[in-house]
Structure formats: structure tokens, C-alpha cells
Amino acid sequence: MKMKLHSPYFLCLALSTAPLQAADKVQINFWEQDPPAVAAEIDKWITVFQKQNPQIQVIRQHYENEELRTKFLRSSVTGDGADIVYGPNDVAGVFATAGVIQSVDKLIAGKGFNPASLEMTKIDGNVWGVPLSEGSHLMLYYNKDLVKKAPEDTKAMLSEAKAFTDAKQGKYGLAFFQSEPYWFAAFQAAFGGAPLTVKGKVTKVTIDTPETQKALQFLVDLKDKDKVIPAECNYDCAKNLFLSGKTLFHINGDWELNAYKEKFGDKLGIAALPIVSETGKPLAPMMGGRFLFLNAGTKGEKLEASRKFVDFVTGKMVQLRIANQLNSIPATLEARQDPSVKANALLSAAIDASRNAKPMPPQVEMRSAWDGMRIMIQRAMSGKETVAVAIKTGQKAADESMRALQKGPEASPAKAK
Amino acid sequence: MHVNITPALIELCKLSGILLLILGLAYGYLWLNYKLWSFRLYLLCKIMLGVSLGLTLKSAGSSWLTAGFAICIPILVGCYFRFFLKGRYHTASYFLAPAVMGIVLLFLYPLCYEFYLSFHDLNLNTFSGWIQEGKAPLAGAFGLENYVEVFQNRATGQSFFIVFLRTILWTAINLFFHVGLGLGLALLLNTPNLKGRALYRTILTLPWVVPQVIAVLVWRADFNESVGFINQFIQVTNQLCSFEFAGQTIAPLTWIGFQTQSWFLNPNALFAAACIVNIWLGVPFMMINALGALQSIPQSVYEAAAIDGAKPFQRFLHITLPLLKPVMVPAAMLGAIWTFNNLNVIFLMTDGGRYEGADILVTDLFKQSFTYYRYGFAAAYSFVIFAILCLFTFLQSRVGKEKPAAKKRPPLADGAKSSGVPLSTPLRSTGA
Structure with missing residues (x-):
């Protein structure tokens, strides 16, 4: 009985002394936004790292995508944010412009990263994120039971797709998230266009161009002229059509690789997006990746500990685990040349499919480009506006949004270096 | 996988301790006010307390808004005790104190802060200045630019x-x-x-x-x-129930206005x-x-x-x-x-x-705030929405009186x- 009465006091004592036990360790707060399977893998890296560096403690904290972004920005004001944020490349522009991360030029020197990876977070000549993996590029998925060989060009693809399409039975030759600009960017590139042009410190959204108009016309024709895609199809719709065998070809990102592999096994076909017959250029998707960002406020021994952790996860051991355990393309060229990576058929196919991919521009103005292109695609695909009018509407929306984003003193991420 | 709950428990204990401390201080403050409210120099002391608290916070790096808030609170509390409570309602005050404190700290202060922000140009480009110096430039000449912009046309069709x-x-x-x-x-x-x-x-x-x-x-x-129930229902119903009338095929749902x-x-x-x-x-x-x-x-x-x-x-x-x-x-x-x-x-x-x-207004506000990172503008926008709702509530109370x-x-x-x-x-x- 006496013991029972005393137990809360022992608990309090134990809790109050706990911080003392950890006091001699340097703690690094590490925030990520990955699914549980990846988070479990990260925990393993942390365990090994902490064994190698007993004086450093890494505290992993999970947040959802948008939450990670807004919470990191908010916590930078109060000074209790993460020391390292592990997230997609598209946060680089926001974080760098807001001055909440520091450049990592010294950290990446001599590490043998794929140059394209570094381009994804390079703004004003400085690199703002340490790449861990590449990916998020679109690929052509098909079911080998229905298609013997991946088409080389759009002419061949459309001919097979037309033969397969039967709208009354809900069967379509091609399915993808057709109103989303991330998908459209691949078409735009195939016609020689780009959503953003950066010249020095001047960044412009380039939607109202002949190239974009041709690309948009091609997309609209897929629906109205060739009739190989549904009248409307969002991400889930396209995925479900592919999973249920109601589409011949499916354009989706490498993030679905494992799910599709599980469903189709050896029958899953993966290829690079085909060449547009009209231009002779391939559909070139954008490529992203996962990066480590260092808090601008992290200094002293915490910064030193963070650097050690970054060195550890960009080392060959973790890079190979990224490739073989997570089926993601490692950021270092050394890891890509490893026999175990080359022997991974699924990963090799993803690497091969990424050959035409272009690094996604890290500039914060991409937000305006996405929004403008989204409005443009929706208006053209719904028939509300002609293609010629829609590109002007998209440009206008993007310019307005860009004015809002660029408001204030000249934004220069360099001031946070 | 080994899960260590000790850090979470420590945080919980710390938080509980802080809450208890704040509550204790609030009750102590209340008790002290009940003891001293009739003292001749009571109000003067409150003013001095407020000013010294505000200046201390300011010298510690807080913004003028926070300092002003700290100055006002003791003075307002003093006036309330001196001119309204006059030593009455002991029990009710002690019961209400935690709720009032919660409202002041979690609602009133953020509201004032938001109001302050609505006159400043806080966005992605001024964010680093906000972090480093706690300052953001005024929005326009008189700080009213955000309010003006709320009523201007924005991205296509979004006026x-x-x-x-x-x-x-x-x-x-x-x-x-x-x-x-x-x-x-x-x-x-x-x-x-x-x-x-x-x-x-x-x-x-x-x-x-x-x-x-x-x-x-x-x-x-x-x-x-393409694959949704609503359109398929309309299609199937039309197919099943369609009939010929005067040489035309009548699809009943389409006829009464429901179309895919x-x-x-x-x-x-x-x-x-x-x-x-x-x-x-x-x-x-x-x-x-x-x-x-x-x-x-x-x-x-x-x-x-x-x-x-x-x-x-x-x-x-x-x-x-x-x-x-x-x-x-x-x-x-x-x-x-x-x-x-x-x-x-x-x-x-x-x-x-x-x-x-x-x-609608709130989704547009959300977009402005979190998609374009226009915090000052979003603050002004939210006050416009707040004013509209206040006006509607007032009108409703007048009409329904x-x-x-x-x-x-x-x-x-x-x-x-x-x-x-x-x-x-x-x-x-x-x-x-």
C-alpha cells in the first residue's frame, strides 16, 4: 500500500531527472512528411546514426505535407522549428524566399550528386537543399496482358488507344489526371514550351506562348477529336481505370510504382513517355526529389551535429537503402552505379523512364505558373473557352498571382545565407 | 519498433505545471485586487504596473503591440475593480477567472495581433525581416492598402x-x-x-x-x-425510362432538367x-x-x-x-x-x-493566406469577413426583435x- 502511495512520487522523480540524463547530448529536431513505411526506414537510419554518434540525439517528428510547410514557417518566428526538414523540392523556393533555411553549398561539395538533383533547389546561384533521392516524374504504365510493347510515339499510342476505347463500357485508351498542370507540363515541354523562364533575377511565367497553345490543343484533341480519354478524369478516376483494366495506357508518377507492382506483378509495364509524333520531341515530365533543408537559425553544435547527420544520410549505405528498400532513385551517382541498384528491375525501369525528365524549377513563382495553367486547362477542357482564349486567361491569372507573390522589397534568398 | 514515451510525458508534465502556475498567478492576482481595490493609490499602482510590464516586454524584444497589450490589461483590470466590481461577486469572479484568462490569451490577444497584422505587409518577401527584427513594413502609406486590395479584382473571376x-x-x-x-x-x-x-x-x-x-x-x-454515380444514374434512368412521343425520344430526367x-x-x-x-x-x-x-x-x-x-x-x-x-x-x-x-x-x-x-469568402481567404503566403492581406480579408458577419448578426437581431x-x-x-x-x-x- 505504501509502495502504491509512493509510486507517483517515484514517477515524478524519474521524469524530472530524465532531462538531466539527456542533457549532455546534442538534440537535432528532424521533421518529415513521409508515409509510415518510409518513416520506419528513417527510424532505422537514425538508430544506426545515433550508435555511431552517441553524443547526438535525432528526434523525428512527422507532419503532413501542407502542415510541414506552414508549421516550419510559423515556428521559424518563435524559434522552435526543426533543425532539419526532409521534404520535396518544391518547398525550397518558399523556404529560401522567406529566409528560414540556409544554403548548403558547403555541404554538397564533392559528394557526387547528380547535377540535375542540385538544379532542383538552386536559386540565385545557391543550392538550398541536400538531395537524398530523385523521382516524382511521370511514366507510362501499361498492362502487359493488353499491350505487348510500349509505344514509341504518340501516333502508335493513339492508334492502339482508339481501338481499345469504348466509352459506353467505360473503357478508354488513355487515362491520367488530365486537368492537373503537373501532367500538362510534360506535353508543354514536348512542344518546346516551359512554364517559367528565369533570366538572372527576372522570373516570368510563360503560358501565353505558341508552344503552350499547341500543347493545349493536343490535350483537348485527345478528348474531343481522338476521344481516347474520358471527358473528365481526376487522379483517383485515372488510377481506378488502370487498376480495373479499363484503360490501356496510364500516365502517373513513380510514387505509385510499388502499389501497381503489387497489383499487376510481372504484368506491369513501365516506359518513358512517348515521343510526340508532331514535334519529334518526347513528352518530358518534370522531376522532383526529396531534400534535406537546414534551418537558418540552427547554429553552433546543433549545426555541426546536423551536418554530421546530413553526411551520414547522403553516404553510400543510406543511399543504397533508399534505392533498394524504398525503390527510390538515389541522388548520388555512386549509388546509382552499384550492382544492387542495377539489378533492381523496377528501379532501373524508373531510372530509364526519367531520362527525358527535367528538373522542376525551384522558384516560388512556379506556384503562379501552376495556378495559371490549372485555370487554362480547366477552361479549355470544359469547352468554356477556346484554346487561344484559355492560354491568355491562364497567363492573366498567373501574372496576377505572381504580382501578389512578388510584392514587397525585392526578394532575395541570399539574405538568409 | 521501440517507442520512447518519456519525452512526451515530460512535455505533458511541463505543460501541466505551466498551466497550474498561470492559474495560481491568476488567482493570486485576483485575490490581491480584491484586497487592494479600495486603496487610494490603487489605480496609480495599476498604471505603473502596466507601464513597467509593457516597457519590460518591449526592452526584451517584443513588438509594441504586445507591449501595449501588457500595458492595457492591468489598467483595464484596475478600472473594472474600482468602478464596477467594487469588491463584490467574490465567488463568481473566482469561478470565471480561468475562462476569462483563456479568452484574453487565446482569443483577444490573437485578435488584436491579427488586427495589427492587417495594416502591415507581411508576405513571403518580408517574412525574414519579421523573423529577425519582428517588423513588417506598413501596407501602403497609411497601412490601409490591404483593405483596399480586398475589394479589388484578383485572379480571373475572383473579384x-x-x-x-x-x-x-x-x-x-x-x-x-x-x-x-x-x-x-x-x-x-x-x-x-x-x-x-x-x-x-x-x-x-x-x-x-x-x-x-x-x-x-x-x-x-x-x-x-465519367465513372460517378450521379451521371450514371441519370444515364441509366434515361435509358430505362425513355419513350417515344410525337416522333421524339423523351429521356425523362433530361426532360425535367437533369443532365449529365x-x-x-x-x-x-x-x-x-x-x-x-x-x-x-x-x-x-x-x-x-x-x-x-x-x-x-x-x-x-x-x-x-x-x-x-x-x-x-x-x-x-x-x-x-x-x-x-x-x-x-x-x-x-x-x-x-x-x-x-x-x-x-x-x-x-x-x-x-x-x-x-x-x-466562397473563406476558401478564397484560405487560398490567399496559405497558397500565396499573404499574411497581412489575409488578416485584412478576415476582418472584412468578420465585419460582414457582425453586420448580418446585427441586422438579424433587429429584424427578429x-x-x-x-x-x-x-x-x-x-x-x-x-x-x-x-x-x-x-x-x-x-x-x-
Whole structure:
């Protein structure tokens, strides 16, 4: 009985002394936004790292995508944010412009990263994120039971797709998230266009161009002229059509690789997006990746500990685990040349499919480009506006949004270096 | 996997300790004020305390807003004790203290902060200055630029007035159907001797029970043009029930105006779809409220009216509706405010803002704040929305204000006297 009465006091004592036990360790707060399977893998890296560096403690904290972004920005004001944020490349522009991360030029020197990876977070000549993996590029998925060989060009693809399409039975030759600009960017590139042009410190959204108009016309024709895609199809719709065998070809990102592999096994076909017959250029998707960002406020021994952790996860051991355990393309060229990576058929196919991919521009103005292109695609695909009018509407929306984003003193991420 | 809960427990203990400390300080402060309020130099001391607290915070790096807040609070508390409380209401004050403190710290201070922010140009480009120096430049010459910009045209078709009118339409349509359908269903459920009432009530309450996010996501799938249930239902029904008439094929659903749609790409259809979903979600709340109010009306009132010769519609008009009013008016007002501020349904139906044409004020505000990182502008925008809601609430309270009872109350029918329910003169005369 006496013991029972005393137990809360022992608990309090134990809790109050706990911080003392950890006091001699340097703690690094590490925030990520990955699914549980990846988070479990990260925990393993942390365990090994902490064994190698007993004086450093890494505290992993999970947040959802948008939450990670807004919470990191908010916590930078109060000074209790993460020391390292592990997230997609598209946060680089926001974080760098807001001055909440520091450049990592010294950290990446001599590490043998794929140059394209570094381009994804390079703004004003400085690199703002340490790449861990590449990916998020679109690929052509098909079911080998229905298609013997991946088409080389759009002419061949459309001919097979037309033969397969039967709208009354809900069967379509091609399915993808057709109103989303991330998908459209691949078409735009195939016609020689780009959503953003950066010249020095001047960044412009380039939607109202002949190239974009041709690309948009091609997309609209897929629906109205060739009739190989549904009248409307969002991400889930396209995925479900592919999973249920109601589409011949499916354009989706490498993030679905494992799910599709599980469903189709050896029958899953993966290829690079085909060449547009009209231009002779391939559909070139954008490529992203996962990066480590260092808090601008992290200094002293915490910064030193963070650097050690970054060195550890960009080392060959973790890079190979990224490739073989997570089926993601490692950021270092050394890891890509490893026999175990080359022997991974699924990963090799993803690497091969990424050959035409272009690094996604890290500039914060991409937000305006996405929004403008989204409005443009929706208006053209719904028939509300002609293609010629829609590109002007998209440009206008993007310019307005860009004015809002660029408001204030000249934004220069360099001031946070 | 090894999970270490010690850090979480430590944080919890720390938080509890801080809360207890704040509560203790608040009670101590209250006790001290009760002891000293009649002291001659009491107010002077409060002013000195406020000023020194504010200046201390300012010298520690806080903004003038925080410092000003710290200066004002002790002075306001002093005035309140000296001129209003005058040493009374000890018990009530001690009970109210935690709630008041919570409101001041968690609502009033952020509100003042937001107001301060609305006059400043805090965005992505000025964010680093905000972090490093706690300063953001004034928005325009007098800090009013954010407020001016709220009313200017923004990205295609997103001018304030279009979004505002859409919000009004959205609120009106939803409120009309919520109250109308809710009341109708409640009347049906309130039918005397209705068998299976509990079962019907459970089924009808389901939309309210299902988490809103899940319900909207399911609806969104149903509205898909190619594979969604709604379009397929229209197609199949038309195919099954179509008939030849005067040499033409009549598809019944299309004939009465229901057509397969690109629900997400057509802005009007998207708005209609969002309304349908929100009506479906909101009816049970009004139904439960109306049912509760209906069940509280004494049966004797209806019996008395029936004896007086009142017909069912007259009983509904002169007994049910007036007695429902005290419950339904506040419920409708709450419903209007919730609908006006309903971010979830529009946000999810537009796939996080992907599809244009259905934005209402709050979703537009959300976009400005979190998509374009315009915090100062979003603060001004939120105050404009706040002002609109205040105006509506004020107008509603003026319109719905009861006239003086003596003038309004008509003579009571004999049968209704016991319950004090007013019956109109025609009804009384009918029964005479």
C-alpha cells in the first residue's frame, strides 16, 4: 500500500531527472512528411546514426505535407522549428524566399550528386537543399496482358488507344489526371514550351506562348477529336481505370510504382513517355526529389551535429537503402552505379523512364505558373473557352498571382545565407 | 519498433505545471485586487504596473503591440475593480477567472495581433525581416492598402464582389433547404403513433454522424463525370425510362432538367454540387432541433385549438410555427454563420482549390493566406469577413426583435389560456 502511495512520487522523480540524463547530448529536431513505411526506414537510419554518434540525439517528428510547410514557417518566428526538414523540392523556393533555411553549398561539395538533383533547389546561384533521392516524374504504365510493347510515339499510342476505347463500357485508351498542370507540363515541354523562364533575377511565367497553345490543343484533341480519354478524369478516376483494366495506357508518377507492382506483378509495364509524333520531341515530365533543408537559425553544435547527420544520410549505405528498400532513385551517382541498384528491375525501369525528365524549377513563382495553367486547362477542357482564349486567361491569372507573390522589397534568398 | 514515451510525458508534465502556475498567478492576482481595490493609490499602482510590464516586454524584444497589450490589461483590470466590481461577486469572479484568462490569451490577444497584422505587409518577401527584427513594413502609406486590395479584382473571376455574392447565394440556398427540409422531416417524424420512428430518426441523422470529410469525399467520387454515380444514374434512368412521343425520344430526367454534367469543370455545376452536398450534410441538424422543439409543445394546446375548430394548417400556422420560433431562429442563425464560414465542403469539393468557380469568402481567404503566403492581406480579408458577419448578426437581431408583449399578444382562446399560447382572432372566431 505504501509502495502504491509512493509510486507517483517515484514517477515524478524519474521524469524530472530524465532531462538531466539527456542533457549532455546534442538534440537535432528532424521533421518529415513521409508515409509510415518510409518513416520506419528513417527510424532505422537514425538508430544506426545515433550508435555511431552517441553524443547526438535525432528526434523525428512527422507532419503532413501542407502542415510541414506552414508549421516550419510559423515556428521559424518563435524559434522552435526543426533543425532539419526532409521534404520535396518544391518547398525550397518558399523556404529560401522567406529566409528560414540556409544554403548548403558547403555541404554538397564533392559528394557526387547528380547535377540535375542540385538544379532542383538552386536559386540565385545557391543550392538550398541536400538531395537524398530523385523521382516524382511521370511514366507510362501499361498492362502487359493488353499491350505487348510500349509505344514509341504518340501516333502508335493513339492508334492502339482508339481501338481499345469504348466509352459506353467505360473503357478508354488513355487515362491520367488530365486537368492537373503537373501532367500538362510534360506535353508543354514536348512542344518546346516551359512554364517559367528565369533570366538572372527576372522570373516570368510563360503560358501565353505558341508552344503552350499547341500543347493545349493536343490535350483537348485527345478528348474531343481522338476521344481516347474520358471527358473528365481526376487522379483517383485515372488510377481506378488502370487498376480495373479499363484503360490501356496510364500516365502517373513513380510514387505509385510499388502499389501497381503489387497489383499487376510481372504484368506491369513501365516506359518513358512517348515521343510526340508532331514535334519529334518526347513528352518530358518534370522531376522532383526529396531534400534535406537546414534551418537558418540552427547554429553552433546543433549545426555541426546536423551536418554530421546530413553526411551520414547522403553516404553510400543510406543511399543504397533508399534505392533498394524504398525503390527510390538515389541522388548520388555512386549509388546509382552499384550492382544492387542495377539489378533492381523496377528501379532501373524508373531510372530509364526519367531520362527525358527535367528538373522542376525551384522558384516560388512556379506556384503562379501552376495556378495559371490549372485555370487554362480547366477552361479549355470544359469547352468554356477556346484554346487561344484559355492560354491568355491562364497567363492573366498567373501574372496576377505572381504580382501578389512578388510584392514587397525585392526578394532575395541570399539574405538568409 | 521501440517507442520512447518519456519525452512526451515530460512535455505533458511541463505543460501541466505551466498551466497550474498561470492559474495560481491568476488567482493570486485576483485575490490581491480584491484586497487592494479600495486603496487610494490603487489605480496609480495599476498604471505603473502596466507601464513597467509593457516597457519590460518591449526592452526584451517584443513588438509594441504586445507591449501595449501588457500595458492595457492591468489598467483595464484596475478600472473594472474600482468602478464596477467594487469588491463584490467574490465567488463568481473566482469561478470565471480561468475562462476569462483563456479568452484574453487565446482569443483577444490573437485578435488584436491579427488586427495589427492587417495594416502591415507581411508576405513571403518580408517574412525574414519579421523573423529577425519582428517588423513588417506598413501596407501602403497609411497601412490601409490591404483593405483596399480586398475589394479589388484578383485572379480571373475572383473579384471580391463575385465571391461575396456567391457566398450570400450559398448561404441562402443552404439555409432555405436546411430549415425547410429539416422542419418537414421533423413534422413527419412527429406524426403521432408513427411506427419505427427511432429507426427513421437514426437513418435521417446518419449524414450528421458520418465525418464531414469522408462524406464529402464520397460525394466527390459520385459526381465524377465519367465513372460517378450521379451521371450514371441519370444515364441509366434515361435509358430505362425513355419513350417515344410525337416522333421524339423523351429521356425523362433530361426532360425535367437533369443532365449529365462535367460537375467539376463547369463552375455552375460545381457550385450546385457543393450545395447538394452541404444540404445533405446540414438537414439532420435542423431536423433534430425542430423535432426537439416540436416534442416540447404540449399536446393540450393542439387539443384546445382543435376544440376551437382550428384546422391542421391553422394549427401549424398559429401554434407550431410560433412555438418553434424560439428554437429555430437561433438554430437558423447558427446555421447561417456556419454555412457562411464553411471551409470544408467547398475546399474538398474543389479538390483543395483545384477547380475554380465555387470559391466562397473563406476558401478564397484560405487560398490567399496559405497558397500565396499573404499574411497581412489575409488578416485584412478576415476582418472584412468578420465585419460582414457582425453586420448580418446585427441586422438579424433587429429584424427578429420581439415587439413589446402587451401590444403584440392577442386575447387568448379559452382552451389556450392554461398554456398561455396566443391564438389569432380569426381562429378564435372560427371556434366560437
